[in-house]
Amino acid sequence: MKDGHEYGFDTLQIHAGSRPDPATGARQTPIYQTTAYVFRDADHAAALFNLQEVGFIYSRLTNPTVAVLQERIATLEGGVGAVCCSSGHAAQIMALFPLMAPGRNVVVSTRLYGGTVTQFSQTIKRFGWSAKFVDFDDFDAVRAAIDDDTRAVFCESIANPGGYITDIPAIAGIADGAGIPLIVDNTSATPYLCRPIELGATLVVHSTTKYLTGNGTVTGGAIVDSGSFDWSANGKFPSLSEPEPAYHGLRFHETFGPLAFTFHGIAVGLRDLGMTMNPQGAHYTLLGIETLSLRMQRHVENAVEIATWLENHPAVEAVTYAGLPSSPYHGRVETICPRGAGALFTVALKGGYDACVRFVNALQIFSHVANLGDARSLVIHSASTTHRQLTPEQQEAAGAAPNVVRLSIGIEDAGDLIADLDQALSAAAG
Numbered sequence: 001m002k003d004g005h006e007y008g009f010d011t012l013q014i015h016a017g018s019r020p021d022p023a024t025g026a027r028q029t030p031i032y033q034t035t036a037y038v039f040r041d042a043d044h045a046a047a048l049f050n051l052q053e054v055g056f057i058y059s060r061l062t063n064p065t066v067a068v069l070q071e072r073i074a075t076l077e078g079g080v081g082a083v084c085c086s087s088g089h090a091a092q093i094m095a096l097f098p099l100m101a102p103g104r105n106v107v108v109s110t111r112l113y114g115g116t117v118t119q120f121s122q123t124i125k126r127f128g129w130s131a132k133f134v135d136f137d138d139f140d141a142v143r144a145a146i147d148d149d150t151r152a153v154f155c156e157s158i159a160n161p162g163g164y165i166t167d168i169p170a171i172a173g174i175a176d177g178a179g180i181p182l183i184v185d186n187t188s189a190t191p192y193l194c195r196p197i198e199l200g201a202t203l204v205v206h207s208t209t210k211y212l213t214g215n216g217t218v219t220g221g222a223i224v225d226s227g228s229f230d231w232s233a234n235g236k237f238p239s240l241s242e243p244e245p246a247y248h249g250l251r252f253h254e255t256f257g258p259l260a261f262t263f264h265g266i267a268v269g270l271r272d273l274g275m276t277m278n279p280q281g282a283h284y285t286l287l288g289i290e291t292l293s294l295r296m297q298r299h300v301e302n303a304v305e306i307a308t309w310l311e312n313h314p315a316v317e318a319v320t321y322a323g324l325p326s327s328p329y330h331g332r333v334e335t336i337c338p339r340g341a342g343a344l345f346t347v348a349l350k351g352g353y354d355a356c357v358r359f360v361n362a363l364q365i366f367s368h369v370a371n372l373g374d375a376r377s378l379v380i381h382s383a384s385t386t387h388r389q390l391t392p393e394q395q396e397a398a399g400a401a402p403n404v405v406r407l408s409i410g411i412e413d414a415g416d417l418i419a420d421l422d423q424a425l426s427a428a429a430g
């Protein structure tokens with residue numbers, strides 16, 4: 001390649017991080033199904049354990065197959081490094097872990113995946129952490145919610161399930177002003193549609209379970225670091241800036257510079273929390289990512305066609321898809337996700353809760369499952385499932401009211417999907 005030539009997304013999604021296997025020449029990334037790695041000698045082992053040399057020790061921390069996936073996701077997101085882990089929810093805990101401590105809080109958007117609302121409003125309290133939920137369209141409220149104990153701001157790029165798009169540059173500016181990182185969950189958009197780091201995010205988290213794998217086979221997560229945050233600027237992040245007792249007083253930021261967060265995620269996060277991705281899971285996700293751009297193009301094309309058709313259907317009260325000109329968030333598509341607003345949206349039916357239940361039961365191609373981002377089209381009635389644990393106010397705020405179903409549009413023939421929706425809407429009308 002000529003100097004200065006930069007590879008495009010379609011090339012990177014196939015090649016980034018992988019090279020022919022040095023031992024065998026295998027072209028596809030092998031599944032390194034091993035727990036441990038033989039040390040060359042005692043000095044080599046000591047250097048690895050002291051973090052003086054990078055290498056493989058034990059698969060709770062690092063594994064060559066997982067390492068390829070980490071490098072690929074980091075490259076596609078425009079970050080300096082990534083840590084993969086066992087699920088999207090694990091990634092969220094792993095992202096917060098180096099930043100938080102008892103008494104600290106995170107300021108989060110009200111528009112989040114239902115499971116994340118539960119994790120943040122309930123479970124993290126057991127660690128002494130707390131989350132403050134704020135409407136992220138109200139920038140003054142976001143600014144006001146940040147206090148001396150706030151250690152991060154968290155939102156989703158395209159929020160699940162409501163077709164909401166976050167103004168990432170505006171929120172990143174507020175986080176910057178407070179000297180704390182912005183964490184963006186980019187699961188619903190993927191780096192093909194949205195690049196949060198270019199828009200100002202410090203960290204990006206993923207549920208690789210969804211579009212990145214793209215075929216509904218494995219759960220996984222990833223945390224990508226932009227490498228651009230100064231962890232030593234204000235004394236708020238001692239795990240990264242102060243001596244780490246478990247590594248003979250090593251300071252992660254001083255020692256690893258822009259890779260501090262990534263090294264901490266592996267050397268402390270995976271080592272002690274143990275939320276490790278297994279190599280077989282990484283293999284499925286690597287296969288999926290090879291076709292990410294092609295799938296996302298079709299997901300978006302189908303979503304636009306189907307959302308437009310649904311919006312004009314007499315049984316439909318509303319469709320919240322930012323890809324439609326009627327959406328209040330349509331204006332953000334061009335700056336936040338210029339290649340499209342994703343393939344996830346909600347439909348409110350005039351018949352209310354009962355019509356939703358009949359509709360979901362009648363669908364044939366769409367599967368009724370608690371998942372999204374599969375090649376297959378999926379449907380869920382959020383109020384009776386994923387968002388069931390939330391209060392009615394939280395359901396409403398998250399775009400999951402009782403008369404609302406969420407669709408995850410797959411990559412099948414749009415005509416077949418529309419025919420299926422048409423017969424199910426007739427059945428719902430009863």
Ligand SMILES: *Cc1c(COP(=O)(O)O)cnc(C)c1O
Pocket residue numbers: 087088089090113115116156160185187188206207208209210219220221372
């Ligand atoms: C699914 C999902 C998660 C959680 O990921 P898991 O892999 O199921 O743990 C987090 N955020 C979003 C936006 C999701 O869709």
